[in-house]
Amino acid sequence: MKRAACLVIACVLPAAAHALPSFDEVRTKWRSSDWVLLSRDGEPLARTRIDTSARRGDWVALADVSPALREAIVVSEDKRFHEHAGVDWRGAAAAAWGNLWNTRTRGASTVTMQLTGLIEEDGKPTGRRSIGEKARQTVGALWLERSWRKDQILEAYLNLVPFRGEIVGLSALSQTLFGKAPSGLDEREAALAAALVRAPNAPYAKVAARTCTILRDMQALHGARDVDPCVNLTSYVQLMLTRTASAPAFAQGDDALAPHLARRIASEVHPAAGARVRATLDARLQRFARDTLARTLAELNAPAHPRNVHDAAAIVIDNRSGDVLAWVGSAGGLSNAPEVDAVLAARQAGSTLKPFLYAQAIDEKRVTAATLLDDAPLDLATGGGLYIPQNYDHDFKGWVSVRTALGSSLNVPAVRTLVMVTPHRFAKTLVALGLPLSQAGDYYGFSLALGSADVTLATLANAYRALANAGIARPFFDLADAPKEVLVDRRPAPAGTRVFSPEASFIVTDILADNNARTRTFGFDNVLATRTFAAVKTGTSKDMRDNWAVGFTSRYTVGVWVGNADGAPMWDVSGVTGAAPAWNALVNYLNRRSDSRAPQAPAGVVRASVTYQDDIEPARHEWFVRGTQMSAIGLTANAARTVRGASSDAQAARIGAPTDGTIFALDPDIPPARQRVWFERADSGARLAWRLDGKPYSRDARAAWLPWPGRHVLELVDARGEVVDKVGFEVRGAYAKAASHGAR
Template sequence: MPLRSMSRWAATAALAVLPLCAHALPTFDTVKNDWRSSDWILLARDGEPLARTRADRSERRGDWVALADVSPALREAIVVSEDKRFYAHSGVDWRGVAGAAWGNLWNTRTRGASTVTMQLTGLLDDDPKRSGQRSIAQKAVQAANALWLERSWRKDQILEAYLNLVPFRGETVGLAAISQTLFGKAPSGLDEREAAIAAALIRAPNAPYRKVAERACRILRDMDSASGCANLDGFVQLAFARPAASLAASATSSATDSDTLAPHFARRIANELHPGAGMRVRSTLDARLQRFARDTLTRTLIELNAPPHRRNVQDGAAIVIDNVSGEILAYVGSSGALSKARDVDAVLALRQAGSTLKPFLYAEAIDERRVTTASLLDDAPLDLAAGGGLYMPQNYDKGFKGWVSVRTALGSSLNVPAVRTLVMVTPHRFAKTLTALGLPLTQEGDYYGYSLALGSADVSLITLANAYRALANGGVPRPTYDLPRGSQPARVSANQPETRVFSRDASFIVTTVLSDNNARTRTFGFDSPLATRFFSAVKTGTSKDMRDNWTVGFTSRYTIGVWVGNADGTPMWDVSGVSGAAPVWAAIAGYLHRNAPSIAPAAPPGVVRTRVVFENALEPARDDWFLAGTQMPFVGLAANAADAKGNAQAAAPQIAGPTDGTIFALDPDIPVERQRVWFERAPGSPARSAWRLDGRALGGAARVAWLPWPGMHKLELIDARGNVADTVRFEVRGANVKRAAASGGSHGAKGAKPLAGASAPTPR
């Protein structure tokens, strides 16, 4: 049968079944709208993509790509390799059909004649993966479908749908997926060689790279670009190696800048929502802020490791929270390519807090009216009895400043004054305060001991930053949000009453210290990254052996937290809070307030401002803030201080040990008469004070040994006027113990064992 007759016969057969297929195929809009990427996409608050995460493991599909976003080279390569007369035929290339039939009749090899349109109809049926030879009847139906499709769809729609639906290599379906998987770029950026490789994969998607290279070279010749065949084998081999390398580097499915802005935050959302393939989840993140925070952190770490200094720091994290709404605006979980543990989310990782806990300690002490910001604390060598010996805190610079005010002690982050303050507050009560702020302490306060003042507890960046946000909000901790919760103001449910940790007054006073550049000059100097041109309250922290470096603080609108260190816990080299995390913190704060002011909070009604003069000019005279009723115009040492009327002022007696809530256990292996509990006055307490236990006097020595007896006990310290100056309650546990004849005891007696562990090491 002549070719022309065969063409007419094939056309007649296809037209005969055309009415049967007229309504079997969907419209272009239906196909496009039903398309689902294999990824779910995290969006910024303005809709910009931030991260793509694989959800469907059966196929790898990207977003639907418009034909206008496909490179001209790829469009040409597809037409040249799959359907040279695509723009001339009406769905079926009758010349090709006749030629294929004639060749199959007289030759052993098989020639195909399926057009792009015919192939698309096969992709649109119930089994898009169907492969293998088709019968003549199936071919006739496919041809009829193609004719109908050409009457219903435009040529550009057919080619666009084909490029999005056609399988390429392995699990990869569609142009967007193969373009990112093999070449790491969008379809609009494919050059002639890349386009030829992609087109070559359509005929033999799982062929070895040499076969793909041979076919790609033939396509390049048909495109009049034979020069692209040079070293094509190696180019294809590198492209085939890319998916394995990408899988080893990250669980996300794309590599563009916008798609990898927040991989750790995407994991956080995935754990919350378990989004499915094709879902687009709008978050609270600000894309431009996220990009700025990520790039600033990366640049700072590169500078820290640049020669000649090489500070040995490779990891970091940053978070920004809206003070009012609690929405997370930026969330940088790692330093990315700089890190050897890039999948570790350093925003959530538990690390030693260092000096970042000091503001909460002083806020509690001010609330309890134990100190004011003008109170003097002795920054001098100190040793305190701890579980296994003496606890001797040191300052970061190994030196001591002598008598300093609380304002200076907090602003300059002095360690010894903080420990003296914790002696007054007690580790037990302070640990409860930290837990109330949302910090994830895993032990009771007595486990950490006095080192808790210096941040020996482990915290995460997100919980630490949110605790500082509580200070910004007047002492009330509130939850954070990573998904939009509606419009302003704060999203606090009526069924979740607020729990106040600090008074608004104490929060304000501590804020004035954290924003006082003069208060931090003894340690940080006057010109440091912490001194912003706008209102900000900020604190640094460095943990033991420089393993963790923090800067956390807030402006009138935002709370910002930054951590730098090494995910494996190795120490940094000569990196302090002001040189490591602080530059990142200051840059983010400056970016946030480049066009918006940050205004200091107004003083609440419960505080007063008073001019303070220090004895012997220990510190320059200044105006300071006090809780109403605690103000003092003159401050001096306990023996010499006088009030405004000239009356001598003595420091209030304080109990150093035991701490409130301590539980002692009598050791059954030690005779009862040989066990003692020691009562100690806090350093600086006046000598004229006496002990009273359960209503009975115990004398007035600085340290008293008491023969323990099981039960609940109340210990009081009585001042010179007979008033109760301080009180702690503790418990002694033990069974079958006979009361000894005497209380008090020998200095050689062993102490009863506290149930809590020994104090943690001192962080710097």
């Protein structure tokens, strides 16, 4: 009988050898059910499931499997795995004897025999096998043992064996059930995984009982019986197995560092199952950006002073290559719409468009960095009525230079500049920078100077990158080489489009990096100041719905947005309290090993000493486009009278500011502590006092008032209480809405 069996095996073995593939063929054929987004260094950033027939992870080498799991599989499925040659004849005899006496015994199939069946059926077991199939499996196991090493057999088995539900292979099981790599499985987790091999879809109680048996067998191997390994095991098994029903298409944790970018790539590139797509992202920077935004949101929503800010996004672009090094579409756990990619969401730009406006005006030689602009009330006739821009703090500064106007984000000077440039031409410039304006400039009108157009964080940051690259706009890259695994290190940069001259770009960059230019609005000690060179601008849209901080160093452009994905307004958030702290943290991280250096002045600019008449601004050295430099700047006689206040023949007492009928529409881009409306009188020095809404307010010739929503009446009264002059005004805008939430 034994000789006959050996003869059959000898005859069938060559056929089995011809039918079964080699280990390398099996491993090469393996395909994950996901495609994987990799960082530029090959670290997984996100997994996206493509094949819905089964859930398979990456192939796992046996060296990356925890010793506990290897032991649990052998103890559970094949105790003599390391001794037999493919068939456990002792186990087969015991099984046959048990079947003869109708006794429940462990099956006689070894790990090698099971692997033979998995290879033949392409990982899809068919249930009970006939005697002929068993014989074929036995022959195949003998051939595998002669052709494969033991470690190869166990490795292939762990990758091909089906577990619970649709899960196939150890990688998918480990990530889905335990949220960790197979190398990190402990004894309890390993025993549960081994228990699922025998009865993948058994009820919780049966799986728990089998897990308990495996744990006790493993404990017996080591001679340890002090602690019962089965305590609370049933509840643990039930908790772990419930995770399989809700496993996401996008993996969680660090394996989902860039889910939004992965989703966009999936819709554009359509990777196949098993594909590994390499992006330009830096995994460490991506992780730091995600964690920084989450920390920023937590601070903005501290219980002592909640700001109603639930979403944030960030992007980092390499200035030279255009590679996107970080892309965080959403951060924080309180978002009402975490699936929204805020890097690509179109939102109002606020004051972040001002640098482009001044660069264009400098290129057109309409202004220089030293040119004086009048920061005073301005009424512009439009098709819908009067457009009356206001500064955030409503403290008009009078005559200021372009450097101060841009650095301190003053609105009225920006609108005056747009009047010279025209909305139509400015809109064309923004489109040339890659900003997705949906309408022509005349549609936005003069409000375009204050960022009424919708932009995305990605396009806005790339537009600032054009300033960093001396005025040349080029596209950015977020994918190194979509269908392949090879990173393209020397990708040729496109020619690009020159939008600004190197001279205008340099001068605007110098202003954005000048902390002294920001002091009129933000104070000297502000979060926009960095240890080394960085040019930056903040912006806040209408009703505090969007807050931006965008800028660049010598090597990187960094853009940060905070707000709410559903469009809800924030409370008491300004340009330097919302996005700017996260922007500052990212810039410091990027410069942690090397300093950022200011750009070299191009040949077309000169630096000249400038003095101002009547000390309107301190004397300084200023940059000019060659041929536009000047050394002394003053005002005409009419302008001088305006800046000094009332003319010499205006002896009668009156209210100089605000004017009657003024509507204050506050720009939320300046800290709330600096929100003030200034009452000014033009008189001959008589003893007069202010009365606001019928109540005494101040006796100072110039008094500051914290704006409050609604209509107000301001009176100037003499010593007898008689009204000398009276004006009415109204307060509207974002600050009024914030006040209803207690944010003042």
